[in-house]
Amino acid sequence: MIPRVALQRVSRPLASSCNAARNYATSSASGPVSFGLNDDQRAIDDLSRTFAREKIVPAAAELDRTMEYPWAILKEAHAAGLMNTHVAEEYGGPGLGMVECSIISENLGFGCTGVQTAIEANGLAEAPLIVGASHELKMKYLGRMTETPLVASYAVTEPGAGSDVAAIKTKAVKEGDKWVINGTKMWMCSTNRRSTNSGHANWFFVLAVTDPSAGVKGLTGFVVEADTPGITPGRKEINMGQRCSDTRMVTFQDVVVPQENVIGAVGEGFKLAMKAFDITRPLVAAGAVGLAQRALEEATKYAQERKTMGKAIIDHQGVGFMLADMAVNAEAARALVWKSAWVKDAGQRNSYYASMAKLYASRAAVENASTGVQVFGGIGFNTEMPMEKLFRDSKIFELYEGTSQIQRLVISRHLPGLYPA
Incomplete structure (x- = not known):
């Protein structure tokens, strides 16, 4: 189960859920900003990453083929404490902050963004209650979600x-x-x-x-x-x-x-619906980062195995540069997600950064999935390969929770206040 962590986020260290990035990160803060994990975040990251790779990844292709609702996985996710994660402790939830929830959403999105969306749909329905409902409504409806595996x-x-x-x-x-x-x-x-x-x-x-x-x-x-x-x-x-x-x-x-x-x-x-987006858009963006990361990992592994002209295709500059761009996309998107989550956890309004994170991470997911298909070549167009599904799954990130054009509108409307003439 996820540990119940105190919500003191301003100086709390962070870390990437990407294995490669973790190798370069320090586990202890050396200043006011750090990308190292603390013990609670390491436990949350390990739990959700292991769950995604062991429970979701093996089932994803079959769920996509049958279009069956992933009830079995949702029940296991609920039992593991990976659902309703930003519900406060007084209503039965773990009361996690946005940073921790973003780590979980990224890892679930790595496994399958269809499953991640099914899980995160609860968060979207719950968010208006979290920001504006009475104690009685929260107790009745949020408490219900934490007691048993339900969906809203x-x-x-x-x-x-x-x-x-x-x-x-x-x-x-x-x-x-x-x-x-x-x-x-x-x-x-x-x-x-x-x-x-x-x-x-x-x-x-x-x-x-x-x-x-x-x-x-x-x-x-x-x-x-x-x-x-x-x-x-x-x-x-x-x-x-x-x-x-x-x-x-x-x-x-x-x-x-x-x-x-x-x-x-x-x-x-x-007003409630818009405030809810400050919670949900960073988490949707985190799911997009998970897809972008999955595409990067799948493409990089394939590029080391596939050989043309006597060497692995990763050693051809044309392919190597595509993979480099995919890596930048994933890392930059993750950084924006964490910034938007950190601002919210610090008690500040994060609409500006939430829209930035949603906009950039959505684009990163679509671009990485498309580039990943290109790295795989013709076989990447085949349903037997993971890139085909990632490519189809990615597009919705530019549409739901506000289209990319809406995110640009939100961002642009903040600019005059930030930089007055």
Whole structure:
């Protein structure tokens, strides 16, 4: 199990989950900034890295082929303490900081980003509660997630409203001491599923319009039990990559939600959703780093084994330079992820760095997967090789949790305040 660590992050040392980088790192801090592991982080890194390589990697290709939801792995991850990692101790979680959670997400992403997405979907649904829910809601819903292997879902995106959250059409109307929700949500992860060992239903974070005249200030967040009458899940979507993660449309028709399930105040839903991204975007970016690292390792190993013109292809400058670029991509992306996580753990708003990390790590994943296919050559295009799956899995990182264009928009809007004319 993961050790319960004190959240004193400002001077806490870090380390790469990449074996090569670890060889160059020191395990003790020699100044205010260090890339060395402390004992707790070393235990977390070793646990999650071993879990990914022993449990996820061997199953990834078959899960991709069958598109089966990875329940068995999720149960093992829950038992090992690798799910719900940023839930506070008072609600049954390990209360890890963003840095530790990023290390875990990278290692899970190394194993399979479809599995990592299935696990991280919980974090996305939980984040609005963490930043804005009452103690009672947190105890009820976050506590439930830590007690047994359940999944929750983040219901914001709609068929006609993705990056433009203000354009959502799902409405919640107050009727007495209850709210009635009507609308359709899209691309919801792990929806309406039950653990085979549990009778507990999962739940949704739902963002709905409560005041159509107020723009983004007219949006409110709700916790909605998945077995509430009126909730209808659609078919599983067949996606290009990350096929073992479950995404589908869900329709809400006259779904009744009690007043106590409003998160924060009425009209604060958009603010909650955006604050949640400060937690989730670094962790999604960490998953992208894991894929970029996996592509680098697979390509480097293959380049040492494959020979042309009498020598290993890694010794041909054209291939060696591609691998060098892949290594830079992975290391630079990881550094941005850690910066965004460190800023959050230091108690500062990290939206600027979270968007930077998400933007760069997404690009690193796509570029490393594409370059990895090139290193493998024709066989890299074949489903028997890992690069083909990595290539398909990588693209979604530039799309979900805010497209790369949205990340650029967030970053650019911070710049005038940082560098006033």
